[in-house]
Amino acid sequence: MRKHTNDRLQGTLDLLVLKTLASRGRMHGYGITLHIEQVSEEILRLEEGSLYPALHRMTQSSLLRSEWGVSENNRRARYYSITALGRKQLADEEKNWAALTGAVARVLQFS
Amino acid sequence: MAWFNRLANLLRPTRVSNEIEEELRYHIEARTADNIAAGMSREDARRDAVRRFGSATLSRERSYETEIFLWVETIRHDLRYGARSLRSNPLVSTVAILSIALALGASTAIFSVVHAVLLNALPYHDPDRIVILWGTGKVNNTLENNTSVPNFEDWRKRTRTLENLATYREVEASFASNGTADWIEYAAVYGDFFGLMGRAPVLGRTFNTDEPDGHQVVLSYRLWQTRFGGSPRVLGQTVELNGVTSQIVGVMPQGFAFPSKKTLLWTPASAIPGWPTRRSGRGHGFGPVLGRLRPETTLDQARSEVEVISQGLAAQYPSDNANRGMRLLPLAAQIHGKTVPFMLAILSGAVLLVLLIACANVANLVLARGADRRQEIAIRSALGASNSRIVRQLVIESLILACIGGALGLPFAALGIRAIVALAPHGIARLGEARLDVPVLLFSLGLSLATGLLFGLVPAMRISKMGNQRNSCATQSQGMRRVFLVAQVVLAVVLLTGAGLLIRSFFAIQSVDPGFRTSRVLAGTLRFSSALPPDRRAELYSDAIRRIGDLQEVKAAGAISTLFYSGNEAKFGLRAVEGRPLESPQQWTPMTWATISGDYFQALSIPLLRGRFFSDADTKNTTPVVIINETMARRYWPGDDPIGKGIKGFDPRGRNDDWVRVIGVVKDMHSSGLERASIAQIYETQAQALDDTENLVVYTDASVADLRDAIGSLDRSAVLTDVTEMSARLEEQNAPRRFQTLLLSLFAAVALGLAGAGIFATMHYTVAQRTREIGIRMALGASRSAVVGMVLHEGLVLVAAGCGIGLAGSLLFSRSIRSLLFEVGPGDPATLSLVSLLLAGIALLACYIPARRATRVDPVIALRCD
Numbered sequence: 001m002r003k004h005t006n007d008r009l010q011g012t013l014d015l016l017v018l019k020t021l022a023s024r025g026r027m028h029g030y031g032i033t034l035h036i037e038q039v040s041e042e043i044l045r046l047e048e049g050s051l052y053p054a055l056h057r058m059t060q061s062s063l064l065r066s067e068w069g070v071s072e073n074n075r076r077a078r079y080y081s082i083t084a085l086g087r088k089q090l091a092d093e094e095k096n097w098a099a100l101t102g103a104v105a106r107v108l109q110f111s
Numbered sequence: 112m113a114w115f116n117r118l119a120n121l122l123r124p125t126r127v128s129n130e131i132e133e134e135l136r137y138h139i140e141a142r143t144a145d146n147i148a149a150g151m152s153r154e155d156a157r158r159d160a161v162r163r164f165g166s167a168t169l170s171r172e173r174s175y176e177t178e179i180f181l182w183v184e185t186i187r188h189d190l191r192y193g194a195r196s197l198r199s200n201p202l203v204s205t206v207a208i209l210s211i212a213l214a215l216g217a218s219t220a221i222f223s224v225v226h227a228v229l230l231n232a233l234p235y236h237d238p239d240r241i242v243i244l245w246g247t248g249k250v251n252n253t254l255e256n257n258t259s260v261p262n263f264e265d266w267r268k269r270t271r272t273l274e275n276l277a278t279y280r281e282v283e284a285s286f287a288s289n290g291t292a293d294w295i296e297y298a299a300v301y302g303d304f305f306g307l308m309g310r311a312p313v314l315g316r317t318f319n320t321d322e323p324d325g326h327q328v329v330l331s332y333r334l335w336q337t338r339f340g341g342s343p344r345v346l347g348q349t350v351e352l353n354g355v356t357s358q359i360v361g362v363m364p365q366g367f368a369f370p371s372k373k374t375l376l377w378t379p380a381s382a383i384p385g386w387p388t389r390r391s392g393r394g395h396g397f398g399p400v401l402g403r404l405r406p407e408t409t410l411d412q413a414r415s416e417v418e419v420i421s422q423g424l425a426a427q428y429p430s431d432n433a434n435r436g437m438r439l440l441p442l443a444a445q446i447h448g449k450t451v452p453f454m455l456a457i458l459s460g461a462v463l464l465v466l467l468i469a470c471a472n473v474a475n476l477v478l479a480r481g482a483d484r485r486q487e488i489a490i491r492s493a494l495g496a497s498n499s500r501i502v503r504q505l506v507i508e509s510l511i512l513a514c515i516g517g518a519l520g521l522p523f524a525a526l527g528i529r530a531i532v533a534l535a536p537h538g539i540a541r542l543g544e545a546r547l548d549v550p551v552l553l554f555s556l557g558l559s560l561a562t563g564l565l566f567g568l569v570p571a572m573r574i575s576k577m578g579n580q581r582n583s584c585a586t587q588s589q590g591m592r593r594v595f596l597v598a599q600v601v602l603a604v605v606l607l608t609g610a611g612l613l614i615r616s617f618f619a620i621q622s623v624d625p626g627f628r629t630s631r632v633l634a635g636t637l638r639f640s641s642a643l644p645p646d647r648r649a650e651l652y653s654d655a656i657r658r659i660g661d662l663q664e665v666k667a668a669g670a671i672s673t674l675f676y677s678g679n680e681a682k683f684g685l686r687a688v689e690g691r692p693l694e695s696p697q698q699w700t701p702m703t704w705a706t707i708s709g710d711y712f713q714a715l716s717i718p719l720l721r722g723r724f725f726s727d728a729d730t731k732n733t734t735p736v737v738i739i740n741e742t743m744a745r746r747y748w749p750g751d752d753p754i755g756k757g758i759k760g761f762d763p764r765g766r767n768d769d770w771v772r773v774i775g776v777v778k779d780m781h782s783s784g785l786e787r788a789s790i791a792q793i794y795e796t797q798a799q800a801l802d803d804t805e806n807l808v809v810y811t812d813a814s815v816a817d818l819r820d821a822i823g824s825l826d827r828s829a830v831l832t833d834v835t836e837m838s839a840r841l842e843e844q845n846a847p848r849r850f851q852t853l854l855l856s857l858f859a860a861v862a863l864g865l866a867g868a869g870i871f872a873t874m875h876y877t878v879a880q881r882t883r884e885i886g887i888r889m890a891l892g893a894s895r896s897a898v899v900g901m902v903l904h905e906g907l908v909l910v911a912a913g914c915g916i917g918l919a920g921s922l923l924f925s926r927s928i929r930s931l932l933f934e935v936g937p938g939d940p941a942t943l944s945l946v947s948l949l950l951a952g953i954a955l956l957a958c959y960i961p962a963r964r965a966t967r968v969d970p971v972i973a974l975r976c977d
Binding site: 028029030033035048049052056068071073074075077078 | 130133144164
């Protein structure tokens, strides 16, 4: 099985998940997938299977909180929400991201 | 609380994995429902959902791994899986487990001996800081000389690096308690002996060794148990030691056995006979010096101080100390000696080779089974098991194999320890304490795991790749198996050559003529109370020998003060030889002297070459006379008749200014072991020397009881012990060599068996894998002998390569045991060719059986299979 070799990519997924949960509150995995697709106007299409390891990892690092709940269609589903630690992490990641994209943009403009 | 979640996960692994599954299922179902709502067919919707998700199993496996503590769960799973797959191939697993059990058992047994004898701390307080100081003789090459009491006092005053200084003297004396006479070995101690050792008595007290009244004894635990039944009422009882009544004041704890396990009690130095002269005579050696390194002091600092102090003492008292040096060594080094660590190093090396052979054997089996399991592994990796997961699975199987092997090896180890303790030569300190205790068991477990990793990891990494790239790896693993086979042969050859050389040395030594009769000769030790005056004891000895000689079945009876000498390298010269100039110390050679009584030479059938034996006419009042051996005659009177010549320096009466006349020359005997050349020897007669001649030799068919009867009524203090055949005495001298040879041969035999099994298994698999090819060849008309030849050729080329490398390697190994070789060189061609032939024979047999099987392949079936 291929390991995540690109930390940036993985970091991006984490960032997207954290941002989604910060703005939308409690969601289940499928809901997060849909939200990211919709907001990015289908430009970002997740490899859906890779979402769950990320969710579990972040839960274990206490960035997220998970609990079982009932979904819109009355099924049992696992809901995730962001913790205080997660928000802090999100702020950091957003700053990093802005710095990175800003830098890339400048390079693209001026070189 | 993350850690709590993890812990909770660990406790309910199934629930976690169910929950993960449920979550993933929800995702796929939700996507499917949305797809249907968007107008897809049910089937397309489902397919699209799964495609978007990626492989469900893949995801599950990844999620699993994020649950860090679930690692334990996967291992449990791997263990179960591994056990099942081992059961499915019982023959291969049994062979593997048994060979590893044998090798691990042998390793554990050897380690337990090494642990008990060398690694275990000595039973004294902070034993690593205790050192021993021996005097050295600069002229005559002696290394273990005693220090006199006045010199000891100076050492105690001058040293700044050592504290708690003590000295001791090993003594043998008659001992009586409750009217039973006995002869025991004990130590007379002086200085802060008990303070230095730092062990409290289990009963009573120890004594202050400098107190003038020395009539107290402290018993060893062993003597307390055997002689006094372990009764607490021994305190205050009296015993008779050396004819002097002494009081028991204490009992030392079990295991306290200094300087050796034969030491049965301790007395103050003032209790030994002749103490006043020793107390003040700087020239009278008493014993070695013991001390403890002061805190913050290193061994090197102490050594340089020793150099300074001994030079100071030599300058201050030149008449007694001019040629004296001092050497300091840790007590442990003294107790272990040199030969025992060397012997154990050789045995550990040998057992390690056996273990490596077993490892190669098992690695080969694992590889071979890996080839069979290629399909299973391919399926597992297609199902998403990661490479590392498969390696882990395979390594875990190997670890199970090794641990079962290790556990099954424990009975072998227990048996091995008992056999080693029983067979080992006497006098290895603390050997009896070897057992399967906690450190040894831990070692065994660790070794099992290391072994499992060793034979599991490389094959596992190789096998795990097989799933992806089919054929190239299969041939690679074939190549690897060949390497293992060659390695096995190399190791076996090295071990076999070592054992072969030792066996040849052993038989070469056995065939050495000892120079005396060994059959129908009884040897025993006869003692009379050490409290009797020397002339009375001399009288008793000559009476005893006369009485024994008068027995009907006795053909000759005699006695000598020292029968065998152990490793005596000390050099001596005569004070004067009539008609010759004085010798310089550079010309000195090893030389010994002993006092005999009765018909010693006749009893041992040592022929007289010239002159005469001692007679009743040689007494205290006649000219002092000696008999010498051939080596002595050659040394001083080469090509000349020594009879009647005068010498000075070995006067039986202790007066060294008169000429002593040589009256006879006898043939040499090997008095310091068959492996050592005879040394110059001087014999005195007890009638003139009055020394104790405690070693009886009786040429007889009479029984021990007859001898006892003859002596019994002579004196109530007579003690006759250690009566054995002379041949047994000689064998005892050879015991360390016999032990080493036996064990190394045993290991070599095991190595040969394991290597043979390894060759057989490898060839067996090769044939099995090539069944189809062989079938085609036979269908195309290849004869049976051609097929046999093909298989034999393949096997024997590998074995020949192994033999070649092994013979080169064995030269290195044999060189390390050169000191043990006798009349054979490390590259002895006979041994080398015999080993090669033996291995070739075994290899031929091991290859022939699979080769024969190959010819029975039915071409039709062979083509159909696979």
